[in-house]
């Protein structure tokens with residue numbers, strides 16, 4: 001998608017959301033819209049409902065979900081930055097910006113050098129102030145986001161009992177067709193990784209032929225992005241060409257990925273965690 005058509009899509013989406021918000025407000029008058037966010041999803045009390053506070057769940061519910069996901073969602077998200085609740089933490093914290101790769105989108109403890117803050121304040125080296133086209137966030141809202149980063153950019157507390165060790169989110173997601181070759185793949189797990197087992201054999205990125213059969217391995221560099229080692233960044237050595245790809249995790253007993261609590265990934269063998277397409281399908 002070209003930049004301009006991307007913008008048109010965003011603008012159209014913005015209009016649509018305004019209509020939806022107006023609709024939700026009306027439904028709220030009739031007594032049926034309470035407890036839903038702008039996208040009609042339920043919000044937890046104290047997050048989207050209450051005042052904005054300097055924690056990730058509150059920022060997600062007040063800012064990222066209602067304002068940013070108009071554009072920053074799905075396979076066509078600008079610069080690959082998806083800010084929906086399932087992906088935003090993994091794609092922000094400790095992850096290099098696409099526009100200025102020497103800066104992290106969120107650098108825990110350092111809001112001035114966090115690219116997302118520069119974009120929100122309008123002094124980033126590349127591109128426009130966010131939200132693109134405005135209206136921009138007020139100073140008080142940006143101050144709360146800065147405070148969350150200053151405090152260490154903690155992830156949201158788990159709502160329920162600890163989940164079994166598994167992939168929580170992967171970008172590009174299974175089935176995605178992404179127009180621009182992603183500079184980096186991001187894999188978030190439900191629990192902290194045993195970092196001594198993260199090595200070149202932990203994940204394999206395969207190029208697939210038209211029939212879906214493996215046709216080669218793409219060299220990648222792996223790194224953890226967060227202090228709690230729950231997110232892996234896989235950076236291809238070379239930009240990915242158009243075609244089909246599949247990301248395979250090694251869950252083998254001795255060599256594969258495991259959690260700090262020594263839980264293995266999957267059934268103890270190889271696990272396909274995403275199959276996606278870069279560019280248009282032939």
Ligand code: HEC
Pocket residue numbers: 006010011014063064067068069070071072078079081096097098099100105115116119120126127128129130131132133137
């Ligand atoms: C109307 C569409 C739109 C909205 C709404 C929007 N963005 Fe963006 N965003 C873009 C586009 C287009 C780009 C790439 C061009 C640019 O940077 O000017 C971008 C780029 C970015 C980048 C750079 C990513 C990188 O890796 O370099 C960040 C960070 C960002 N946006 C954050 C946000 C945040 C946070 C919000 C919500 C407060 C938001 N954006 C709302 C369209 C939007």
